[in-house]
Amino acid sequence: MTERPETGPAGDPMVEARRLSGLLIQVAERAKAEFADSVAGFDLPLHLVRAMMSLDQPAPMRDLADHLSCDRSYITGLADQLEERRLVSRVPGEDRRVKLLELTPEGRELRGQLSDAVAAHSMVLQRLTPDERRTLEPLLRKLLGDA
Secondary structure (H helix, E strand, O other): OOOOOOOOOOOOHHHHHHHHHHHHHHHHHHHHHHHHHHHHHHOOOHHHHHHHHOOOOOEEHHHHHHHHOOOHHHHHHHHHHHHHOOOEEEEEOOOOOOEEEEEOHHHHHHHHHHHHHHHHOOHHHHHOOHHHHHHHHHHHHHHHOOO
16 A cells, blocks of 8 residues: 655644554554464464464453453354364353353464464564564553553
């Protein structure tokens, strides 16, 4: 996608906002495409990869729904699919009414392989120095309102 020159008076805040927003969208779209490309050879649908990458430790299904920004009812289907593939198991939490999703040994091994593949193709890790990444993170969190 080629960037077209912005028009408008010098210093116009809308021109700047549009330019910066456009760059953020391009970066996000490229990162999403690179993520998909890096895990394509694992014979696992992208929605299941995203769910697995979110499970660093046993977590309630509602936390996974929040992390993936989806409806909680959708997570039941994801959990079923991951469980059928023997990548997660449902375990009781402290409150026995709450089930946690936990990666199985096979799931942890696959998650490690996925993580390595994603890191090897990550434009953020490849193109930014550690100092630049440390600068970028708080700026992104501030834009998201998580400062």
